[in-house]
Amino acid sequence: MYKIMIRDNMSPIATEILEATGKMEVITDNDKAGNDPKVLSELIGEYHGLAVRSGTKVTREVLEKARNLKVIGRAGIGVDNIDVQAATRQGIVVMNAPGGNTVTTAEHTISLMLALARNIPQATASLREGKWEKKQLTGVEITGKTLGIIGLGHIGRVVAERTRGLKMNVIAADPFVSKDAAKALEVELVSLDDLFARADFITLHVPRLKETINMINASAISKMKQGVRLINCSRGEIVDIDALYQAVSDGHVAGAALDVFPQEPPDASLPILKHPHVIFTPHLGASTGEAQIKVADMIANQMAEYLLSGVITHAVNFPSVSVEIMEQLRPHIDLAEKMGSLMGQLVRKVHDITITYSGDLTALDTRPVTHAVLKGLLSSFTDKPLNYVSAPALAEEKGIHVREVLSSSKDDFSGLIKVKLEAHEEGPDEIWGTIFEKKYPRIVRLGKIYMDAIPEGPMIIIQNIDKPGVIGNVGVTLGSNNINIGRFQLGRLGDRALCMVNVDTRADDQVIEEIKALPNIISADQVNL
Template structure:
């Protein structure tokens, strides 16, 4: 019997999927602090969270039986993925569940910002009729700069093009051909900043993106630019944004996320009339809540009962179809790795794996990890190496892995 802990509120449709599986026992415990979660996690095989729970390295260290952490949503910055990987725990998310909802919220924030709708609403509720005060801006024929053309960025681009905006984007991981098919012009980061009338951010929060919209970025922007952030707090330097608004460089900002959530009541940006904000509502629709709950519940069931890995952020995903094809090869790869480990007389510096024949037409990353697992478990005389941490352990030990394919 697998024990699953649901540490944040999950839509009932997701809970029903978990409870319908006879091999799974579910416990709900929303609102746990990291210390409380650490004390509770020990007997559980799976943990499901949203953005409310923080899964620290200490929580993971106390999880003696944990096999998988499921994030009902996209961002995993509230999970110590590195610690989970070292311990061999799969971390999954649901990248498609709230894409449309977040894209729609972005467009809503942009239009509200352009027409000062929240400010006008507050004015009227205060008993005023300040028609001449709230002169907005059209988005028609304006240039929207998108930082990050992933799933959400792409949906925002499609909707902006429907509003007859010009769309330029910065994303080093998208080809010019794909962008052209979408009707989007790719440009360097600095050029997007310089040309855009509106800028919207759609990147994850990483060491590389933290603070990427800071003082230097604001200095490159045109006077009167408007900024939208429905991605992650911390990507925008909030102190630099405050200065840019107060100086008149930035006409306004629409923020759904903050570096600290909730932000303190005296946060300087909350006092600025040019700033409109929502309490991290990007995924807050009934449809999105159900989508991510159903998706993560099904992923957890499939992983625990069938070994299927889907939408994992720290190990290659395997669909049921791919798992069926690779299953015999996975066993063979691990045995070959173990055999190689028995033959070694010193620590390996490089592992070369050649794939030939039909198998070379498939994604072979899981097979490479299987070889590493067999090799390292033999070399380390341990059974702690699995498909999740094999690559990390090899890297830590300076083992270079080389793959070659012959079709």
């Protein structure tokens, strides 16, 4: 009999599903005191499964006391409240329920767009004050208007489908979605600047990444069509609130609808909160009864399947293979994910991929290794947790074609993984990796240059003209910025060289720019593995 704890006021359907197996004792604990890791750590020892939403913090301290815990189920997509690395080290599977709140968030986006177009919240407030302001609250139709969707992921796709039904002209900007994938949705894929210039309404559905923080700033807004209306149900940090307030105040932006804020709850003194042309909701995008039932249903079934049958679905930290195969594949999976991550951070564009396996790897089931490559690569494009099951589906959504090849050619390594980005012309287009002595990961080729690099931690990748002084200049630059070099690997081909530098601490953007400005440097990029 398995013992399961369910927390955070999860829908009762989770308890019903687990108890219906006849093999699980379910304890529902909604005491907020248990959100404190110190309290939870004293309770968790006897449980085999833990199902939570966002309130409970599953920290390293909790997991150290979870001697029987086999699975943690997050009823939702975000796992920020769970120490996934600590769980992985203890062999605890962490699952989430992606997609359970997609429709809910998309519907909320459309609700805000309609309310914004017709001034519904302002009209409600006006009537409550005893006013009858028909002329002042005249709205606009959405039929025939152009909707610009920034981010054509799960939610953006549902918004596109629904708004086409409302007779809107739908365009989208997403550098990680191919034109074929957009065409299948009957959406025109355009550049971001083109979207700004054409859209009457703009809705944001992008992850919070370094590149997307404050992407809607004064410069971006200046490129937008006069009288545009903006909706944000994605991440609060995407929009520069001060710039938006100024644009609404001077009339360039006709109105805005915000469900999310850079700080939640927002400071009540923010000027934008008092602007009559901006409407708000307190992060309600995923807050419907239906969505909460869906994610509870999903996570309960997933946990039951794993505990009773060993079937792993939507795990964020574990591939779906047997324990025996996993033991053989684990070093290769870890290496493959880092190889994908390195290329994703360097390239940051959609490319078809060819993955070639040779040597001993050809005798194993290499699908989990391919999934690991995709997980590493695509994690550079999103802030949502990916797993070995969902990464191939995300690649398909983005129009990325993945080809796996088992090669019988003889290499100098017992097992070799080769990842090639097809039709990539700017910088290295392939990476090779292997495992030394069954446990030591190595990058043995990047682009056309061979080397022997350890893929771990922060690394600076430098391409340069092969002339004297480059290594010394790089070392001086890092040293003067108090950055210690842990390992320096150099590969050479003709008059070109490639340096892969492991550093003890991540360099800031200014240091990378200093390196780029050194003599004979072609490029310098930093990745974190």
